[in-house]
Amino acid sequence: MAMRILARAAGVALLACVALAGPATAQGTIKIAYTDPLSGPFAQVGDANLKQMQYILDYINSKGGALGKKFELVPFDNKSQPSDALIALKSATDQNIPFIMQCSGSNIAAALIEAVDKHNSRNPESRIIYVNCGAVATELTNEKCSFWHFRFDAHVAMKAEVMARALPKEVTKVYLLNQDYLFGQSVQRDVKAFLAKLRPDVQVVGDELIPLGKIKDFAPYITKIKASGAQVLITGNWGPDMNLLIKAGIDSGIDLRYYTLYAHIAGGAVAIGPGGDGKVRSVMSFNENVAPEIGNKEAEEWTKAFRDKYPFDFYAAGFRTIFEYLQEATNKAGSADPLKIALALEGLKHKDFLGYETVMRKDDHQLISEYFVGTFKKGVKYDSEKTGLGWATEATILAKDLEQPTSCKMTRPAK
Amino acid sequence: MEVFLVSLLNGLVYGMLLFMLASGLTLILSMMGVLNFAHASAYMLGAYFAFTISQYIGFWPALVLAPLLCGTIGAAIEMYGLRRVHRNGHIAELLFTFGLALIIEKVVQMTWGLIPVPYRIPAGLDFPLFTVYGTQFPAYRAFMLLISALMFGAIWLGLTRTRIGLVIQAALHHPEMVGALGHNVPRVFTTVFAAGTALAGLAGVIGGNYHVTEPAMAFTMGPIVFVVVVFGGLGSLTGCFIASLLMGLIQTFAVVLDYSVADLLKWFGFTVTSATPFHEVLTVPLPRIGALLPYVLLVLILVFRPRGLMGTRDT
Structure with missing residues (x-):
C-alpha cells in the first residue's frame, strides 16, 4: 500500500517535471541558461540569485527585450559540482541557447571556461557565451582568460584593493580566514599582496584556510583569532561558512571588526543580527541604501518594489547591468548569433541604472564598474531581512579607480 | 592556558549537542537495526518548529512543544512507515529513511524558504555568564550544557531504574525473547523511535539558535x-556519551593546534623540506584537516575494533 502511494507520488512528481520543462521549449524567446547550486548547502545563494534575475528580466522584457523578443531564463541545478555544471552546459548547447550564466564557485567557472572554449571551437554552429555573474577568482580574466568568457563582477584582486584601501588607519593587525578552494586561495593571496603594497604597517597575524561548507561550529576559530590579537578579520567566506563564522564571532562578544566580501548576500543580515551593529563591513556592488543616498528616486522605487515582494534584500544590481549589457549587445549585433554578440560586447560602454559609467574591457572581458564598501548598522532607511539594521555606504570607488592591469593573452576566433 | 580553557568549554558544548542527537540514534540503531538517515532531519524540524512556536508563545513553551511534535512525527513514521517497510529487510528501511530525509529537507525549504530564519536566543538568556580571559561565555551555552546534562541523567535513570527501561534494555539484545515473554515489542519500538526523534528535536530547539536555522543544517x-x-x-x-565529547573536543582542539606531521617529525630529528617526498601532505596544518579527523577515527575503529568503544556487539 505504502509502495503504491509512493509510486503514485513519484508519478505526480514526474508529471510536474514534464509540465515545468514545457515553457523552456517555447519559441520566439532568447534563452539564457543559468546554472548554480539550487539544492544542497549553498542553495540559498542560487535561489536568491534566481529570484532577483527573474525580477530584473521581467523589467528588461517590459522594456522591449532584444530584437523584438523576450529574454527567458532556463535554470539548471549544478549542486555546486563542476561535473553537473558541464551537464547543464551540454543541455544548453543541445538546445542552442546562446548564453550560459553562472555565479557561484570559481572552480566551476574554471571548468566552464575550458569546456565552453572546446565546445565553441569544435561546434561553430552552436556556439555559446559564458556570462560570469560572480565567480571572482582573479586568474579567470588573467591567465585563464577566454574570448567566450565575460565577467560582470569585480575580481578578487579588485575587491582586495578596495578592502585594503578601506581599512582604517588605526588597524595594524589582521587575520585572514578563507575557504580552501580556488576562490578562497585567491582572496588569501590578493589581500596579502595589496596589504603589503598599500598598508605595509599592517601585520597579518593569522592566515587560515577552512574546508568549504564543512564547519558547523566556528567558536574554536574565534578563540584562535582572539588569541592572535587581531583587530580585524578579513574573510571571503560565503553562504553558511560566512553566516556561521560571523554569528560565532558576534556571540562571543570579542572586540573584532569584520571585513567581508559576502556578508551582504542572502542570509547574512539574519546571521549577524542586532549584536553586529557597526562591526561588519562588506565590499559590494550595491545595497538598497545606495539609491536614496545618491538621491536616485527611480532606482530606489525599483529596488523597493522587489523588497515588497520578497523576504530578502535586493543586492544584485550587478545582474541588472549584465542583462542591460546583453540587451544592448544583442540589439547592436542585430542577431542572436553568439559570435556577433560577443564582438558587440567587447569594449561596450554603459551607464548603469544608478548612473555610474561602466565598461566591458576588451583586453580581458572584465567589467569595470563602481564598487562600494558598506557598514552594517542601525538607523538606515532600508533595513536588511527585517533585522532593523541595514547597509550604509561607507565608501564609493568609481570604475576608473578600480582598473587593474591584466595578464590576459586572448585567442580570438576568425570573424 | 587561555586558549585551552576556552576551547575546552567550546568542545564540551559542541560535544553535548552531538550527544543529544546521537543518543536517540544509538538507541534506535541498536534496538531496531535501522540506520536512521532522517535523524538529523528531526534535529532540523525541531529548530524550525521552535522558531515558529516561539514567534507566537515564546521560547519556553517551544522548548517543550517542539520536541513533543517531533516525537509525534517520529511515532507516526515508525507506525505507518518503518513497520511496513521492516518486512522487506534492513536495506529497505535504510532506503526508506534516506528518502524521508530528502523529502523533509524539501518540505522545510518549501515551508520556511531557503534562507536562514531569524531564530534567536531568548532575551532572558542573552547575556554573558562569565568572562574567561576576555572571551565572554554566553549564558545560553551554559544552558545548553545544563539541558543536555539533565537529558543524559534522565535517559540513564529511565533506562536503568524503570520497568519500561529494563524492557527496552532487554529488547536491545534479545527482542525475540522479550516478545516471547509477552511484552509488546512493536510498541516498545515505537516508543524508542518517538523518544529518539523527540531528543533530536530537543537538540534542534537549543542548537538551532546557537548555530543558524537553515535547510542545510540537517545535511551538515x-x-x-x-x-x-x-x-x-x-x-x-x-x-555514545564518551564518543560525543571526544568528537566535540577533537574538532575544537584541531582548530587551535597549528601543527602538521612535519612538526611531529622534527621531534625525531627529521626535517621536512620541499625536497622531501610528499612534503605537501606532511606540511598540511591540523586545522585544515580538522573536520576530517572524526572520519579518520571512524575508519580506524571499524578496522581495529568493529564493536566501537563500548559496544556489546558488532556494527
Whole structure:
C-alpha cells in the first residue's frame, strides 16, 4: 500500500517535471541558461540569485527585450559540482541557447571556461557565451582568460584593493580566514599582496584556510583569532561558512571588526543580527541604501518594489547591468548569433541604472564598474531581512579607480 | 592556558549537542537495526518548529512543544512507515529513511524558504555568564550544557531504574525473547523511535539558535552523528556519551593546534623540506584537516575494533 502511494507520488512528481520543462521549449524567446547550486548547502545563494534575475528580466522584457523578443531564463541545478555544471552546459548547447550564466564557485567557472572554449571551437554552429555573474577568482580574466568568457563582477584582486584601501588607519593587525578552494586561495593571496603594497604597517597575524561548507561550529576559530590579537578579520567566506563564522564571532562578544566580501548576500543580515551593529563591513556592488543616498528616486522605487515582494534584500544590481549589457549587445549585433554578440560586447560602454559609467574591457572581458564598501548598522532607511539594521555606504570607488592591469593573452576566433 | 580553557568549554558544548542527537540514534540503531538517515532531519524540524512556536508563545513553551511534535512525527513514521517497510529487510528501511530525509529537507525549504530564519536566543538568556580571559561565555551555552546534562541523567535513570527501561534494555539484545515473554515489542519500538526523534528535536530547539536555522543544517550535522554512534558502539549509551565529547573536543582542539606531521617529525630529528617526498601532505596544518579527523577515527575503529568503544556487539 505504502509502495503504491509512493509510486503514485513519484508519478505526480514526474508529471510536474514534464509540465515545468514545457515553457523552456517555447519559441520566439532568447534563452539564457543559468546554472548554480539550487539544492544542497549553498542553495540559498542560487535561489536568491534566481529570484532577483527573474525580477530584473521581467523589467528588461517590459522594456522591449532584444530584437523584438523576450529574454527567458532556463535554470539548471549544478549542486555546486563542476561535473553537473558541464551537464547543464551540454543541455544548453543541445538546445542552442546562446548564453550560459553562472555565479557561484570559481572552480566551476574554471571548468566552464575550458569546456565552453572546446565546445565553441569544435561546434561553430552552436556556439555559446559564458556570462560570469560572480565567480571572482582573479586568474579567470588573467591567465585563464577566454574570448567566450565575460565577467560582470569585480575580481578578487579588485575587491582586495578596495578592502585594503578601506581599512582604517588605526588597524595594524589582521587575520585572514578563507575557504580552501580556488576562490578562497585567491582572496588569501590578493589581500596579502595589496596589504603589503598599500598598508605595509599592517601585520597579518593569522592566515587560515577552512574546508568549504564543512564547519558547523566556528567558536574554536574565534578563540584562535582572539588569541592572535587581531583587530580585524578579513574573510571571503560565503553562504553558511560566512553566516556561521560571523554569528560565532558576534556571540562571543570579542572586540573584532569584520571585513567581508559576502556578508551582504542572502542570509547574512539574519546571521549577524542586532549584536553586529557597526562591526561588519562588506565590499559590494550595491545595497538598497545606495539609491536614496545618491538621491536616485527611480532606482530606489525599483529596488523597493522587489523588497515588497520578497523576504530578502535586493543586492544584485550587478545582474541588472549584465542583462542591460546583453540587451544592448544583442540589439547592436542585430542577431542572436553568439559570435556577433560577443564582438558587440567587447569594449561596450554603459551607464548603469544608478548612473555610474561602466565598461566591458576588451583586453580581458572584465567589467569595470563602481564598487562600494558598506557598514552594517542601525538607523538606515532600508533595513536588511527585517533585522532593523541595514547597509550604509561607507565608501564609493568609481570604475576608473578600480582598473587593474591584466595578464590576459586572448585567442580570438576568425570573424 | 587561555586558549585551552576556552576551547575546552567550546568542545564540551559542541560535544553535548552531538550527544543529544546521537543518543536517540544509538538507541534506535541498536534496538531496531535501522540506520536512521532522517535523524538529523528531526534535529532540523525541531529548530524550525521552535522558531515558529516561539514567534507566537515564546521560547519556553517551544522548548517543550517542539520536541513533543517531533516525537509525534517520529511515532507516526515508525507506525505507518518503518513497520511496513521492516518486512522487506534492513536495506529497505535504510532506503526508506534516506528518502524521508530528502523529502523533509524539501518540505522545510518549501515551508520556511531557503534562507536562514531569524531564530534567536531568548532575551532572558542573552547575556554573558562569565568572562574567561576576555572571551565572554554566553549564558545560553551554559544552558545548553545544563539541558543536555539533565537529558543524559534522565535517559540513564529511565533506562536503568524503570520497568519500561529494563524492557527496552532487554529488547536491545534479545527482542525475540522479550516478545516471547509477552511484552509488546512493536510498541516498545515505537516508543524508542518517538523518544529518539523527540531528543533530536530537543537538540534542534537549543542548537538551532546557537548555530543558524537553515535547510542545510540537517545535511551538515548528519554524517558526524553517524560517526559518533558507530564510534561509541552499538547498545551503549555511555560509549555514545564518551564518543560525543571526544568528537566535540577533537574538532575544537584541531582548530587551535597549528601543527602538521612535519612538526611531529622534527621531534625525531627529521626535517621536512620541499625536497622531501610528499612534503605537501606532511606540511598540511591540523586545522585544515580538522573536520576530517572524526572520519579518520571512524575508519580506524571499524578496522581495529568493529564493536566501537563500548559496544556489546558488532556494527
